[in-house]
Amino acid sequence: xxxxxxxxxxxxxxxxxxxxxxxxxxxxxxxxxxxxxxxxxxxxxxxxxxxxxxxxxxxxxxxxxxxxxxxxxxxxxxxxxxxxxxxxxxxxxxxxxxxx
Amino acid sequence: xxxxxxxxxxxxxxxxxxxxxxxxxxxxxxxxxxxxxxxxxxxxxxxxxxxxxxxxxxxxxxxxxxxxxxxxxxxxxxxxxxxxxxxxxxxxxxxxxxxxxxxxxxxxxxxxxxxxxxxxxxxxxxxxxxxxxxxxxxxxxxxxxxxxxxxxxxxxxxxxxxx
Numbered sequence: 001x002x003x004x005x006x007x008x009x010x011x012x013x014x015x016x017x018x019x020x021x022x023x024x025x026x027x028x029x030x031x032x033x034x035x036x037x038x039x040x041x042x043x044x045x046x047x048x049x050x051x052x053x054x055x056x057x058x059x060x061x062x063x064x065x066x067x068x069x070x071x072x073x074x075x076x077x078x079x080x081x082x083x084x085x086x087x088x089x090x091x092x093x094x095x096x097x098x099x100x
Numbered sequence: 101x102x103x104x105x106x107x108x109x110x111x112x113x114x115x116x117x118x119x120x121x122x123x124x125x126x127x128x129x130x131x132x133x134x135x136x137x138x139x140x141x142x143x144x145x146x147x148x149x150x151x152x153x154x155x156x157x158x159x160x161x162x163x164x165x166x167x168x169x170x171x172x173x174x175x176x177x178x179x180x181x182x183x184x185x186x187x188x189x190x191x192x193x194x195x196x197x198x199x200x201x202x203x204x205x206x207x208x209x210x211x212x213x214x215x216x217x218x219x220x221x222x223x224x225x226x227x228x229x230x231x232x233x234x235x236x237x238x239x240x241x242x243x244x245x246x247x248x249x250x251x252x253x254x255x256x257x258x259x260x261x262x263x
Contacts, residue, residue: 019129019132021128021158021162022125022128022162022165022166023128052132052154052158054155054158054159054162055159055162055215055218055221059213059214059215059217060214062212062213062214063214065212066214082147082151083154083155086151086152086155087155090224090225091209091217092209092210096212
């Protein structure tokens with residue numbers, strides 16, 4: 001898993017590649033904590049190049065969503081396809097995350 | 101070490117593949133890759149089938165490693181895969197603490213839980229789930245290619261097992 005962060009204005013963008021699962025989620029949590037601490041107005045999570053996610057990975061994105069929202073910001077997820085999209089739909093998160 | 105053999109055919113020819121690996125998260129990618137490769141030998145499996153059984157297997161793997169072998173570093177996981185043209189059964193066999201794959205409360209998806217979704221996902225993604233706790237514990241997951249996929253719009257209590 002690789003996660004890169006870019007910032008512009010009050011907005012942050014996370015691009016997550018590879019697999020976000022019980023093994024790799026520990027690597028993304030510090031990045032998520034740092035994003036939340038900066039209190040962005042909007043966070044975009046780009047998972048177009050994410051090829052596998054499990055419930056641990058979903059939990060990390062949900063944690064980001066809840067904490068940014070609690071600070072008055074918003075989170076959208078873009079680019080979901082294949083297995084990650086199927087998992088987000090199963091957990092009824094596609095609409096919450098703004099996925100179509 | 102992986103082994104493959106032809107089982108006694110019933111209605112369809114079934115090939116059994118087995119593999120064994122240490123029950124550690126670091127081996128999760130290998131286990132996932134092996135299962136994904138085996139799906140390629142289920143003749144009528146499509147991408148949805150692959151996504152669903154790989155996801156269910158991954159959640160089961162997590163539970164066994166994280167909960168079943170919580171205080172152990174020497175745990176092993178044996179996986180038996182029965183493959184036919186239209187179905188796949190995965191048996192995950194471990195000697196850790198029993199994990200209750202049937203009795204856990206279903207998650208309240210409306211509250212966007214951050215954990216506790218794995219067992220729900222397993223039941224939602226495969227056709228049959230059975231678990232026999234003991235020494236060893238055996239979790240069996242069966243998915244058929246002809247099955248309907250009733251996930252969206254189906255009530256949780258229809259997906260989860262009933263006592």
